[in-house]
Amino acid sequence: MPGAELVDPIPYAGWWPWVALGIVLVVVAWYVWVVRSTRAPAQAPPATLPATQTNRPHARAQSDPYAALRGTTLARLDEVERRYRAQEIDVRGVNLEMRWALREFATGRTGVDTTAMTAETARLDRRTRPLASLLENSSLPAFASTSRTRVGRTLDQARKLVRAW
Template identity: 35%
Template sequence: MPVDELVDPVGYSGWWTVAGLGLLLLAGAVVFAVLWFTRARAVEKDVRPPAGGYLSADRWAALRSEYEARLDAVERRYHEGELDERALHLALSAEVRAFASRRLGQDASSMTLSEIQQLSGAGHLTQLIASYYRPSFAEDQDPRAHEVDPGSSVARARTVVRTW
């Protein structure tokens, strides 16, 4: 080919146009997804203040009342003779752990005491579950197993549910 002869420029392939449009669509989809997933849900929009005009500061109020009712049921079963002291403490431990699971959003039913101790703000829960260990796992003949007052065990469980 002679040096003085002009050559027409080479055009872009049609795939570059398709790729550019695809990237524009992808960017639009990302913006749409961010707006869609961060918008307020219908449940969040439908929050109305109570008659007094103030929102409750306790977002766990419904969960607390549910578990207080469950603790009442456990206490009633104990007073009716359906549960002995060992079964009472096992049931209380299960209810408090279930409350902690729902409150934390992770399963606390099989956590060890040291794992519960590492959870933030769970100091009272740790002490409560530790106090349930002796009556829950002691032999019936062990006199130290009966040193724990069942009434105070239920009261301490209620305190953890009400204050944590």
């Protein structure tokens, strides 16, 4: 290549580093915005009641760490029965809602996620074994188009499980 003259590369414009810095700052600001907008604001601690206004739980509630969970589940089962008596839901709906309430109770009671657990899987784990028979007994009424299951008996069995477990 005789006669060809070598030319130095052309330098980039001086404003490109500022564009790169701007892009980095926008990305960092976006991350900060996402983190701040998806976190709940800090809550003020609840005000304490004077000693004269506090409710004193009975002895069983003090010795049973699951008393609140037990009470909530029993109230949900009572609500399911009330809705069935008012003909708002049918036998299938009763069994589906009862299964959901029992699964939530079992999850809170054992720490094992039971939301998609089958009766067979529940029977294999010693922590969820008490739930297995009710899941099995309510399986057919929950998924069949018709059933001859007695709702009162099923709900009584569920309440008995919640009280005893």
